[in-house]
Amino acid sequence: MSTPSVLSDDDPVPGTAAASETPRRTRVSGIDRALQILDHLYHTEKPWTAYAIAKAIGAPLSTTYAIIDDLIARDLLTHRGDKEVWLGPRLYHYGLAYAHSLDFLSRATHEMHELCREVGETVQICGRDGDRMVVLAMADGPGHFRVTSEIGTRVPLNWTASGRLLVGHLGEDERLNLFRQSAKMSPTERAETDPVLLAGLSRQALKDRLSIQISETDFLVSCVASPICNRLGECVATISIVLPEHKVVEKRDYYGDAVRRASEKVERALGWRDP
Incomplete structure (x- = not known):
């Protein structure tokens, strides 16, 4: 936004509760003020x-005008x-994207549990966070075998089978540059680090x-992953089976x-793949 990143809020609007109190200097960031404005409209459910x-929010009038002008210019508010x-049309598109992500994770989690019951092993749903793979959901297998990664675990893309899939749809140069910047040696020293090969x-x-990766991140632990791709062929997430190395070798x-x-x-459940 064009407003300063930190605004001085020691001049509240006359007539507010803040003005009736003993003057006290506070500092509120521009983004906090923007959120206060959006929250106020959302909770009152009417234009103001x-x-x-x-x-209503106890903010300086000049600051409020400036932030509202910025939000209108970016379609986050409308006249x-x-x-x-x-509330502006851009928020509607954000809401749709968020709702769709919830639908996706709900559907993916359902299949994760189904696969866990079918194969009797730990199954994970993984996504990408920049140059890292992140575990989004996990269903523990019924046996004694346990994996060290938990929900929220983030590791370099080159360490895992899922990490490679998550960037497979990117252009050649983008994939190459990404691996050049992020590929790291794994704890077992068995993960591939050559950017061209990756x-x-x-x-x-x-x-x-x-x-498929075998013991590249943890000794005797392997992963078998498949991509979940949208209509554009972009890998938005993966579903993977995490299991002992010997089982992959025997029943690949x-x-x-x-x-x-x-x-x-x-993919079919979300309309990304034809029946």
């Missing part, structure tokens, strides 16, 4: 004038009538809809086929 908003403002493996894994096709079926079910 800038003056009325400033009075209603001559002087009143209301870029190729990533693209091929997405094409095959299957990625079994686990590979199971995880691919699960990812396809998620």
Whole structure:
């Protein structure tokens, strides 16, 4: 926003509760003020004038006008009538995207538990956070085998089967630069770190809809992952089976086929894959 990142709020609007108190210097960031404005409109469920908003939230009038102008310019607010403002169309698109993400995670979590029951192993839903893979959801297998990663765990993309899939849809140069900047040696020192090789493996894994890593992050722990892709072919997340190394070696096709079926079910349920 064009407003300062930190605003001095020692000149409240006359008539507010803040003005009746002993003057006390406080500092509120521009983004906090913007959120106060949006929250006020949301909770009252009706348009307001800038003056009325400033009075309601106890903010300087000049600051409120400046922030409202910025929000209107960015379609986060819109004019209603001559002087009143209301929530803008950009917020609607954000809301739709958020709601869709909830639908996705709900559907993916359902299939995660189904796959866990089918194969009897730990299953995870993973996504990408910049140059890291992050565990979004997990269902523990019924056996004694346990994995060290938990929900919220973030690791370099080159350490995991899922990490490679999550960037497989990116352009060649983007994948190459990403791995050049982020590839790191894993605790077992078995994870691939060569950016050129990783870029190729990533693209091929997405094409095959299957990625397998064996003991690259943790000794004797392996992962069999399949991508969950949207209509554009972008890998938005993965579903993966985490299990002992010897099981992958013995039944590679079994686990590979199971995880691919699960990812396809998620895509079909969300309308990203034809029935």
